[in-house]
Amino acid sequence: MLKINNLNVSFGGIKALDIDAFQIKNNELRVVIGPNGAGKSTLMDILCGKTKPCGGQALFEGENIIGLSEYEITKRGIGRKFQKPSVFNGLSVFDNMLLGLKSKKGVFSSIFYRLSSEQADKIADVAKRVGLLEHLTKPAGELSHGQKQWLEIAIVLLQEPKLMLIDEPAAGMSDAETYKTGELLCELSKQNSVIVIEHDMHFVEQIAQGMVTVLVRGQILTEGSFDDVKNNQEVIDCYLGTPGSAQTVSR
Ligand SMILES: Nc1ncnc2c1ncn2[C@@H]1O[C@H](COP(=O)(O)OP(=O)(O)OP(=O)(O)O)[C@@H](O)[C@H]1O
Ligand SMILES: [Mg+2]
Incomplete structure (x- = not known):
């Protein structure tokens, strides 16, 4: 699925990464x-x-994704959860997830976006998987640190x-x-x-x-x-x- 060849990057002349080969x-x-x-x-x-x-290559399902x-x-x-949680504390768990769902679609489709029952079901399904189904209406700021991390994982999962x-x-x-x-x-x-x-x-x-x-x-x-x-x-x-x-x- 993922194959890395000779991937390297330097910051200020110092090599931060220099991987010959890595596969998943x-x-x-x-x-x-x-x-x-x-x-x-x-x-x-x-x-x-x-x-x-x-320099180097990262082949994802055969395609080099470097430069994309x-x-x-x-x-x-490819979905990424960053080291520090960055959910919107003032928004509910549901709205944070809704934003995650929208961000998959690009700006223009987001503007004209309507939530279908299918999408609401998808949010509920992912919330269940990460253990946040009972907290969908809660402001994200009231979640524990662990729950915030699960919310971030949920947002990544929504992008399938x-x-x-x-x-x-x-x-x-x-x-x-x-x-x-x-x-x-x-x-x-x-x-x-x-x-x-x-x-x-x-x-x-x-x-x-x-x-x-x-x-x-x-x-x-x-x-x-x-x-x-x-x-x-x-x-x-x-x-x-x-x-x-x-x-x-x-x-
Ligand atoms: N955008 C950047 N600009 C400049 N230097 C960077 C940048 N990103 C990472 N570095 C440097 O590259 C090196 C590797 O950093 P990186 O964050 O990948 O380490 P890490 O293994 O994730 O460490 P940690 O376990 O502390 O999270 C460090 O010396 C870091 O300071
Ligand atoms: Mg790190």
Whole structure:
């Protein structure tokens, strides 16, 4: 589904990302871990069209998406949830989701937009999947931090992505919210491919069904199962054993 070749970007002469090869299959849930500043979010920025790389290719279903606008990339089926929640606190959960649904359509169709019962059903269905059905009329500002993250995931889901990019979903969540988020992501990967960036290793252990990719200083240090990666001495030296880097403290 996604194949990256020789993708690189520099900021101010410093290489932030330099990936030789990286691949995601259909219905795969891939976790990307690595120290602060490793280039994890930059990888997602490139894949959603927010950042233009200096060179390389990202083939999505066979088509190189590098150079396409964010809108074009969304239309092709890549959805992005950013690291910081950015929902509209003054609007209800429903209205936030409605805006998400509209943004799929482009400006002109949004102006003449009428909500059909089919679309209202779709919002209710997605709200149910992320556990927000009972909160549709609540202002988003009254949601817990975890619920705001789920609302963001819901907004991405409304765009019906084939590949979801989810940056640090569990950051700042309670243990119960983190666990629920893990269940949600595993559920989502039955229908879409998902790339998740995360620092919380308990959460990574919960969701890592297949391969985990370790990014260090913009490069892929290693890829393997959660156990392979957790016991890899280089990963321990660069990341897991570094105080304040990966969150490995037992709960
Ligand atoms: N738009 C940008 N302009 C300039 N420098 C940038 C930009 N985006 C990222 N960087 C730099 O690129 C490097 C990689 O940053 P990135 O945000 O991708 O790291 P990360 O792995 O997501 O880290 P964290 O775990 O802290 O979120 C950092 O040195 C960062 O300062
Ligand atoms: Mg980041």
